[in-house]
Amino acid sequence: MKKRMISMFVALVMVCGMLTTLPQTGYAAQTGLQPGTPEQESMLAQPLEDIDGAIHDAIKDNVMPGAVVLVARNGNIVKWDAYGYALRYADDDFTEIDDPVKMQEDTIFDMASISKLFTAISVMQLWDQDYFGLDDPVSDYLPEYDTKEKRDITIQQLLTHTSGEKAGPSKELYEMDGDREELLEYVMEEPLENEPGEAYVYSDINYITLGVLVERLSGEREDAYVQTHILEPLALSDTMYNPPENLKPRIAATEFQPWTDRGMVWGSVHDEKAWALDGVAGHAGVFSSAEDLATFSQMLLNKGSYQGKSIFSKEAFDLMNTNWNEAFPGQNHGLGWDLNQDWYMDILAEEDTLGHTGYTGTSIVVSPKLNTIAILLTNRVHPTRDTVSTNGIRKEVAAKTGSSIYSWNAESLQALVESLQDKGAFSDENTARSLDVHLAAVKRFEETEQTEKVLKHLDGLQNLLEHQRNEGLISDDAYDSLVDGAAYLMGKWRD
Structure with a gap:
């Protein structure tokens, strides 16, 4: 509908x-x-x-x-x-x-x-209202964190998965007795896996705790x-x-x-x-x-x-x-x-x-x-x-989705080359420069609507990319993206 x-x-x-x-x-x-x-x-x-x-x-x-x-x-x-x-x-x-x-x-x-993400935005809404600072210890607001082990964990560390918390609770919550508040307390009392700030561990405990923070500060269930x-x-x-x-x-x-x-x-x-x-x-x-x-x-x-x-x-x-x-x-x-x-x-x-x-x-x-x-x-x-x-x-x-944007014309493919270069996808600047020069020629022929020359130079671009891959000058992912991009642009001009 x-x-x-x-x-x-x-x-x-x-x-x-x-x-x-x-x-x-x-x-x-x-x-x-x-x-x-x-x-x-x-x-x-x-x-x-x-x-x-x-x-x-x-x-x-x-x-x-x-x-x-x-x-x-x-x-x-x-x-x-x-x-x-x-x-x-x-x-x-x-x-x-x-x-x-x-x-x-x-x-x-x-x-x-x-x-x-909904939890994170809720947290930032409360930050906007000056409920806390990102560097504030969680223990300032949640007494469950006022322990020797967890006292220094900050709100920012919970948001970025660097708090030291484990990935999840040690026990399955659905197998445990207790109401919602008791289970939340159990989660927050779990021992740490790392010292706060020393490692990145994607953790559900971090965001369960942030949900509790939202509830305690706002007075509403999440x-x-x-x-x-x-x-x-x-x-x-x-x-x-x-x-x-x-x-x-x-x-x-x-x-x-x-x-x-x-x-x-x-x-x-x-x-x-x-x-x-x-x-x-x-x-x-x-x-x-x-x-x-x-x-x-x-x-x-x-x-x-x-x-x-x-x-x-x-x-x-x-x-x-x-x-x-x-x-x-x-x-x-x-x-x-x-x-x-x-x-x-x-x-x-x-x-x-x-x-x-x-x-x-x-x-x-x-x-x-x-x-x-x-x-x-x-x-x-x-x-x-x-x-x-x-x-x-x-x-x-x-x-x-990216190809649909970057393959729109030669100038867009040049932007893709620049983006890939920033990500270190080429062995040296000359590799990226040679692609850029080739695409600059394609761009000139696009502007004058010389279809045969556009297609010829795009075919040449694909051959250049093949050479660069064989010589180890370009990453496999970058090669795939640019070859696909050139093929899509060729399809546009053939149509």
């Missing part, structure tokens, strides 16, 4: 011409995401269309039973598609049900660890706080903790869990720790749709505002988009967000590219440099978590 509405409004948007007469980011900040086309945003359609085949192949290979992809640039949604099934199996033996539920563009997914201060201002009607029963037909099923006596988990949080905490925890529990997550992401691109409403300050955004983990190379992390992680962001990865993944098969990439959002939502744990990793398809969706 929503996708058909987008198609109906595309023509109206083009006639009005509003998106070409106003600054794109400012326009999106005031009006919200709009329907668009790749061409409007200087993007090639073919790479985005090729995402379809990649997703279908992944479904065929049992990576996941279904998916939704949404790509937006400059405040315009240029791709929004659903694939496969939201509910397909009855058990972890892959027994197919009689009436599988098809995935829809507005299917609601268990976000898993993408929930941490779901109520998020609803009032994030979801309602952004009008995220498909985003929530503990979805009501009437929404179950729209929700993607997750895992068959006989060990929790829940059978097929469908409409209830997948994460066992969050489930034990009544479905509301700082590390997991949020359900959302691709459209809502795109709105959330656009708010980030707008540095904290959307449709004239401020969610948090630009200063808070800048702190969230700063790498606090320079002491731990490769573990770039802002306050809540991954930064510059090419293992799933591919060529969208830059120093300021934000993102996060979720265990259920969700991922989000937000590129301020390209003003682009790439969202992949899957139910890869349906019917079991013991399946093929989704990291390959996450990376491919980001790669195709």
Whole structure:
């Protein structure tokens, strides 16, 4: 339904011409995401269309039973598609049900660890209101941390996974007696794995604790706080903790869990720790749709505002988009967000590219440099978590999204060469310079619309790249990105 509405409004948007007469980011900040086309945003359609085949192949290979992809640039949604099934199996033996539920563009997914982003923004909203400083000890606000071992842990260390906490609790919370408050106390009293600030360990305990911080300072349970201060201002009607029963037909099923006596988990949080905490925890529990997550992401691109409403300050955004983990190379992390992680962001990865993944098969990439959002939502744990990793398809969706931008013309490919050079993808400056010179020639022939010479020089570029790879002058990933980019640009000129 929503996708058909987008198609109906595309023509109206083009006639009005509003998106070409106003600054794109400012326009999106005031009006919200709009329907668009790749061409409007200087993007090639073919790479985005090729995402379809990649997703279908992944479904065929049992990576996941279904998916939704949404790509937006400059405040315009240029791709929004659903694939496969939201509910397909009855058990972890892959027994197919009689009436599988098809995935829809507005299917609601268990976000898993993408929930941490809602916690992080809640924390930064409270920081905006001067409730605390990022370098303040957590023990100033949570007496459970006022111990010899944990007294010096700061709020910033919890946000960046450098607190010394373990990845998760020692015991399964759902097997323990006690109410939510007692279980939260148990989690916060867990012994540390490292000294504070000495190591990076991705930890659910960090964000469970941050959720408690939000609750203690605001006086509201986290779901109520998020609803009032994030979801309602952004009008995220498909985003929530503990979805009501009437929404179950729209929700993607997750895992068959006989060990929790829940059978097929469908409409209830997948994460066992969050489930034990009544479905509301700082590390997991949020359900959302691709459209809502795109709105959330656009708010980030707008540095904290959307449709004239401020969610948090630009200063808070800048702190969230700063790498606090320079002491731990490769573990770039802002306050809540991954930064510059090419293992799933591919060529969208830059120093300021934000993102996060979720265990259920969700991922989000937000590129301020390209003003682009790439969202992949899957139910890869349906019917079991013991399946093929989704990291390959996450990376491919980001790669195709990046190719649609960088393959627009020779100048865009030059920008890709520059980005890859900054990442150390070439053995020396001469390797990158030779590619740049070659693309400069392509650019001149594009300007004079000499199709044969454009194609000839792009073919030559591919031969040059082959030589550079054979000589060990270029990384395999950079080679793949540039060869694909040249092929897509050649396709544009052949058409």
